Structures are given as C-alpha cells and as structure tokens.
Amino acid sequence: MESVYSRREECCGCSACFNICPTDAISMIPDEEGFLYPLIDQDTCIDCNKCVNSCPILKDNSFKEERTPDLYVTKHKSIDVLMSSTSGGMFAALSDAILREDGIIYGVDFDDEFKVLHKRAENPEQRDRMKFSKYVQSDLSDIFQQIKNDLIDGKSVLFTGTPCQTAGLRGYFRNSRITEKLYICDLICHSIPSPLIWKDFKKYLEKENGGELTNIQFRSKIIDWTRENSNKTFMFKTTANEDYVFDERYYKLFFGLKTIVRPSCSECRFTDVHRTSDITIADYWGIEKYAPEWLDLKGVSLILTNTQKGDKLLELISQDIHFEKRQLKEALNEQQRLSKPVESPDNRDEFWKIYKEKGFEYIMENMLG
Numbered sequence: 001m002e003s004v005y006s007r008r009e010e011c012c013g014c015s016a017c018f019n020i021c022p023t024d025a026i027s028m029i030p031d032e033e034g035f036l037y038p039l040i041d042q043d044t045c046i047d048c049n050k051c052v053n054s055c056p057i058l059k060d061n062s063f064k065e066e067r068t069p070d071l072y073v074t075k076h077k078s079i080d081v082l083m084s085s086t087s088g089g090m091f092a093a094l095s096d097a098i099l100r101e102d103g104i105i106y107g108v109d110f111d112d113e114f115k116v117l118h119k120r121a122e123n124p125e126q127r128d129r130m131k132f133s134k135y136v137q138s139d140l141s142d143i144f145q146q147i148k149n150d151l152i153d154g155k156s157v158l159f160t161g162t163p164c165q166t167a168g169l170r171g172y173f174r175n176s177r178i179t180e181k182l183y184i185c186d187l188i189c190h191s192i193p194s195p196l197i198w199k200d201f202k203k204y205l206e207k208e209n210g211g212e213l214t215n216i217q218f219r220s221k222i223i224d225w226t227r228e229n230s231n232k233t234f235m236f237k238t239t240a241n242e243d244y245v246f247d248e249r250y251y252k253l254f255f256g257l258k259t260i261v262r263p264s265c266s267e268c269r270f271t272d273v274h275r276t277s278d279i280t281i282a283d284y285w286g287i288e289k290y291a292p293e294w295l296d297l298k299g300v301s302l303i304l305t306n307t308q309k310g311d312k313l314l315e316l317i318s319q320d321i322h323f324e325k326r327q328l329k330e331a332l333n334e335q336q337r338l339s340k341p342v343e344s345p346d347n348r349d350e351f352w353k354i355y356k357e358k359g360f361e362y363i364m365e366n367m368l369g
C-alpha cells in the first residue's frame, strides 16, 4: 500500500490505521502545519488492507449510527462539577459512572509541556485532568491498542473524543466481539486546530510574560458560561505571575481566522445528527430561547443518545444530573456542526505561506486585527 489517503482533506488523523497495522509499518508523522498523517514503510507493509478497511473516511457510511438520536437538556447537580467543567458537566457524570464500575476512562489531557494528548485514567484524580475543552488536535498514539487490552481484561471503558476520533475507534474495532463494555462518547466539534500553532502560541506567551506556563484553560466561566463570554476567556498562569492572565488571541486565531484548523475539517463527514458514538455531549446553546427556566450561567449541556448503550449511560448518570427531553430541531437550529462543516477561508494558503516565510510572531503582530 503506498498511502492510506490521497488528499490531505481525506485524512482526519484518527490513527486507526496506525493502531491496526499488524506489522507496525505505519508511523504518524506531522506535516508542515503540525497535523499528523500516516506514512507507510513500503518494506514492512504486507498489503493486508487493514489500514484502508479501518479508515472512517474511506468507509461508505463512516461508521455512523442509523438511529436518529434523542436530545436532552441537562446539567450536573453539583455546583463544584459545573464550575470545573466546560459546559454542564456531562463528562464528569459519565466518567464517574464508569469509574464506579471500576472501569477506565480515555480522554484528553496535557503533558508536562502542555502538549495535548489522549491519556488513560483509572481514578478521579487522573480523570479530573481530562476536564475542560482543549482546542488543539490531540495525539492519540497507541490509545486504541490500550483500549483493546483493557477490554480483553474485562474492564468497562469510556472513550471520549472528537467525532472523527470516535469514528476511527469504531473503524479499529469494526465487528470485534470484545466491545460489549466499550462506551463511546463524542463532542459536537466546531473543527480542530493545529498542534504546531499551539506550540508556537505557548512559546510566544512565555516570551511575552516571562517564566514557564504552569496552568492553561481554553474556556472559562470567569464571566459566565454563555457563548459570548466563555469562548473568549482563555486564561493562563506562568511561573512569573501568580494570577491568571486573560488573552483573546487564541480565540481570534481559532474561531476568528479559521486558518489554523485541519484541512479535513472543511470536508468533515461527521457534521451530522447520525453520530459515530453511543452518546454525544455539547453546550446547549440557545437554551434561553427554548426553555428559559433551564438557563444556568454556570453551564448547560446537551446530550444526544445515539444507541442503546447511550440510553443505558443516561440511565446510569440520572442520579447525578437534572435532565429533560427536548425537540431535536433546537440543537439543529443552534449547532451548525450537526449539519455542515466549517468553511475553509479563502486566505488559508496565504496564511500558511506567510507563516512559513515570516514566522508565527509576524502573524501574532499583524494578522489578528
């Protein structure tokens, strides 16, 4: 096999091919924008086609559910959980339910240098590090193989990730019989930014502020949870300052310019109500219009239950949350990513050309408006 994909837009970087390759012929290598793509070592490849068969982009229906999901508005009963979560604390509720069964959680954490990556958690302390959205594509490395080992050991497993990552996990397991205790949770995903730009941004903050980064939150409820306020309250601390510093520039780079997101996001197949997971979680944007009694400035979530396992998860967490069934059209009205991908801006190529020629500092100082 020469390559799993033919155009960059056709690879979401889910790493299913890398994880499934029986001869370790595939490596995930960053391109010049910092996104990981599979590279096949021709000497080791045995042309078994497992990589192609696990790929959610090449698969006709991308491992999506046929069922039209049920929509719920929900929030965690604990104010502490709400204040330590991005939205209404659904990840905490779901992961608590699996941890209660002595299960394992896979979610997104930082390493010591704030690189964004998937990790394994077997207790609440490790799980807590996975809370809060990190607006950077995570490195999955061999996580799917680790999940397989946990399932073989008879553990319940909850995996959380973007829809393309959960589709990749489904592609990795395909018709495997060991997935009875695997629960898959995806997010509604706007699009996913470049790990290289994130690395540059961290360096830039350290240079500007002195010291090393010690704490980062991409979104916060310092003002409140609303779309207007929470997305713009990126905040960080460094060894040089004890207090949080607020900074809107990452928000401008990501949501404003839109030039730093993965090429495949503009052709995303997962912007659909037919999901690649058992349960989907997101913010319940617009709840004040449809059911004002549900508005809580500390956070409100939406849940889509996509399978029987999703229904079971909702039942398992029902003791920890308030919830009510709603009309699916409310989510369709508010969440563009349930119907269409992000548009690639006309100046995307120009942006990366300037990045290569003049560097990240030039972008920060001249292109953020």
Ligand SMILES: Cc1cc2nc3c(=O)[nH]c(=O)nc-3n(C[C@H](O)[C@H](O)[C@H](O)COP(=O)(O)OP(=O)(O)OC[C@H]3O[C@@H](n4cnc5c(N)ncnc54)[C@H](O)[C@@H]3O)c2cc1C
Binding pocket: 084, 085, 086, 087, 088, 089, 090, 091, 092, 106, 107, 108, 109, 116, 130, 131, 132, 133, 134, 135, 136, 137, 138, 160, 161, 162, 187, 188, 189, 190, 191, 192, 193, 281, 282, 283, 284, 285, 301, 335, 337
């Ligand atoms: C890149 C990205 C784009 C998003 N776009 C939207 C959107 O358009 N509309 C919307 O309503 N919600 C969106 N969300 C989801 C939203 O921000 C919350 O993550 C979600 O509502 C869960 O909140 P919570 O309070 O239940 O959990 P929290 O306690 O905040 O838990 C965060 C969860 O997100 C996972 N996660 C964090 N970072 C990443 C990452 N980089 N990649 C994969 N998974 C990650 C963690 O593993 C954990 O499961 C997006 C999230 C991300 C990461």
